Amino acid sequence: MSITTHSNETIRNVILHCQELSNSGNHTPTLENITSVVSKIRALQIDTLQMVKRSHFLALWSRIGTYDDNLLNELAYGNNRKFFEYWYHAACIIPVEEFAYRIPAMKKHFRKETKRWRNWPNEKNNAKVINETLNKIKLEGPMKASDFNDTKYTPGSWWNWKPSKRALEYLNDSGMTVVVDRINFQRVYGLTELNIPEKFRDTNYTDQDCLNHDLEMSLKATGICRPSQVGNYTHTKQGLSNPIVEEMIRSGRAVEITGLDKSKKEIGLLIHKDNLHLLELAQDGVLNADRTTFLSPFDNIFWAKGRDKEIFSFTQVLECYKPKNQRKWGYFCLPILYKGTLIGRFDPKLDRKTGTMIIRSMHLEPDVIPDEQMLFEVAKSMREFLSFHDANSITFENAGNGEFRNLLQKAL
Template sequence: MPATPQPLPLTAVRAAILHAQGLALPNGAEPDPTPNLILRTVEQLGCVQIDTLQRVHRSQYVALWSRLGTYDPADFDRLIYDPDQRTLFEYWQHAASIIPLSEYRYRLQYMKWFRDGTDYRDHVWQADMEDVTLAEQVQARILDEGPLRVADFEHDGGPRGTWWDWKPAKRALEYLYNRGELMIADRVHFHRVYDLRERVLPDWVDTSEPTMEETYRHMVERSVYALGLADPGHAADYAYDVKRKVVKRVADDLLAEGVLVEVEAELMNGKPRTLIAHRDRLPLLEGAADGAIQAERTTFLSPFDSLFWAKGRDRAVWGFRQVLEAYKPAPTREYGYFCLAILHRDRLVGRFDPKVERANGVLRIEALYLEPDVAPDEDLIAGVAAAMRDFMRFHNADTLVIERSDPAAFGEKLLAAL
């Protein structure tokens, strides 16, 4: 595809990206979401970002629902925390993430950074500690007593908030976790349970340590593959923990070797732009170009979804501005607290601000929006209604309340279709 006479059309660009991200399959066509399919989905994305906000299911669970439809979150949890099924683990990748254990060795250099004290968080922790042996004491307790939570350590101070105000034991646990000496063995009411690495990490996991350069190459190649189409800046955003100048250098090397290829692609402004793709994605791009591969799914996307990790691609490819306003004061929010984007086929057509009232089975939409150039026609309403039914099923909700809709006809038609 490097020598294609015509740029890849925008519809094909969208289809290729959405297919690479597991967001192209028609609703109802997905296989039954078995644990093996859940694992393959996480492997396809590279990792799934963890977030604590819980107006609906937490973001990591919604990300899988967006691609698989209703599934049992307990199946996902068992892949992370059940010693007999563990194939995923928690660590830093795209921020705090759930990562395939097949990727464990490519986190070892980052753990080494923490052990060497080259990350600023280590220096802050050491400077603030009254007793620099606390980490050893915490580790010794876990060795003797087994897995422990922060709550298992006493602290005389009052409630703690942001990370720099954690109680000392919490900071010691995170220090040991960052260094790879502890792992997350479980979650209890979403609180981390820490244990020694050797008691959590399965024996089959490859722990041979690649060089930093090998790690960089792997992360860039893996990111471009997951993105479908990108530029080096997008790959840096996706990889997250690799500096942009490093990504550019590594991408240039991979282009020279033919592992990555250049693709002329049409974007929202109508002007062709040179993007990069993994050579293994060439059949996907060709299928998207001739119409054999299309984006056919209607679903909803968390603000932390991996589709949005590449900064600016939402506007460049879809003309859509993804925002997270949970951390803004309420009067300054444009759309709402935790808006989910609405994907309909190959377009991002709107968003809504949901809240699940778990006690009474209500899914309350505080605000529902369509993009200005989108009309609530029959096809759109049918697609959104089907996705909303499944979203409600996933949250055990049997009643939908829409407080406000812009335009009003969108909410009215959606409620009628449901």
């Protein structure tokens, strides 16, 4: 255990650096830089909600600023792909080399050993549907669910999917197909052997190999967290993650440190040995979290459960699934990151017909007092946010912090 107690600011600066959220936006939006950012943070979570741009586009924007969506699409779905879609923290875009470490999970799906696929593939006619779906892709090339015409199916409780759509998901989970494109967000599936390099398909990693890999990469990307939070990055259950984390500590790959939470209480934390030098840089003032940006509610920074409150004194809550009268902040609030601190959140909605960004509510955290520099930086980020969405105007509704809202309107 380190005898040094690291300040809360030091802890936050290291976390944000590991998450590519510490700089002033010096990343040029090139294919190479996008590849580098995603490789470092390991994943971009995909979600269906689109009050503004979808989560995976937002998470990348938070780190590199305004860029062309087609760059990310090219890297995920192009002929020379660097990423692919699969389960990670949730449904995510992840580096293509991660395919090798997903194979044991894919094999379990194929053998119908997972809860998700234990029953349906064995039900009447479903094996036939799976084979016919795969053969159709082999004969006709990449296909999406709407390319299939199921004349007879009974809507069920499993998302009401028709049989061929469920077969497509089974084939994808099992590693026989991959998503090769998205058309209006609908997945297009192609054969894995034609789209994933053989060097990532021809591997013999065991379940244990993959768990070890996932947790080590998780700790590197997470930056600093409690031991119990390491597995959160890949949704690994603690019963599986705890023994591996303990072994990482014994081997020296994970290092125990002491840091201060936001209330200045000492807490035990972990950092990967490869990131230890960042603590010294942060302590010396070389590593500063000077970026101001807005975050997706699904951003990787929030994957370590409870760390937002403990380290950043901020509770991230997605309220879109709550009844309107039970929402405290708004439907789809984006947290505001200002120079290492989460200072508030706002609820945006893009009117795509008029090009108007509607800010339905704007909230600051209780202890935040805005000054000219904060207003300048938040206004600058808001203008970049509008540019990223091709919005030509912005309107503010009256919910939330009226004083800050009015000041921000003037600053814009």
